[in-house]
Amino acid sequence: MAMQVDLELKKAFQELQVKMVTSTQQIKVSDAQIDQLKRSIKHSELVEHEIGALPDSTRLYEGVGRMFILQPHDSIKKNLANKKKGAEEKIKNLETSKSYLEKSIKESEDNLRELVMSKQQNR
Numbered sequence: 001m002a003m004q005v006d007l008e009l010k011k012a013f014q015e016l017q018v019k020m021v022t023s024t025q026q027i028k029v030s031d032a033q034i035d036q037l038k039r040s041i042k043h044s045e046l047v048e049h050e051i052g053a054l055p056d057s058t059r060l061y062e063g064v065g066r067m068f069i070l071q072p073h074d075s076i077k078k079n080l081a082n083k084k085k086g087a088e089e090k091i092k093n094l095e096t097s098k099s100y101l102e103k104s105i106k107e108s109e110d111n112l113r114e115l116v117m118s119k120q121q122n123r
Contacts (some may be wrong), residue, residue, distance in 0.1 A: 009119060022103045030098045037087040037094075044080045045089075051076060083088050 051060065051073065061068035061074050071079075 004087055009116065012112050012115055015107050020105060023105050027098055027101055030094045030101075034091050034094050037091050041087045043086050044084045048077060049081045051080075 054060070054073075056073060058073075060071055060073060062071045062076055062079065
């Protein structure tokens with residue numbers, strides 16, 4: 001009987017370890033993506049600020065692939081705003097998935113603690 005309990009606990013610990021490793025890796029990837037998106041937002045804000053300081057008669061070009069296209073001020077400002085909005089939405093989604101992963105890890109740890117406690121009480 002004691003040997004079976006040890007195998008059950010061993011299996012539960014192994015499953016928790018695998019879950020912890022994969023979840024931790026996913027959390028690190030999410031953090032890196034969030035940092036990159038925050039840098040993108042900051043870049044867009046800086047460009048938007050610099051464009052706002054230019055007179056309307058200034059010709060502005062937007063990079064598209066390997067070339068630059070003449071664009072009106074409003075178009076460039078709208079593209080920058082859309083880029084910021086998209087990045088903020090992605091950050092929100094990544095934060096949600098990150099919190100889900102953290103909650104999932106905590107629940108697994110709690111379940112394992114309960115299993116250990118129940119096995120100790122049965123002895």
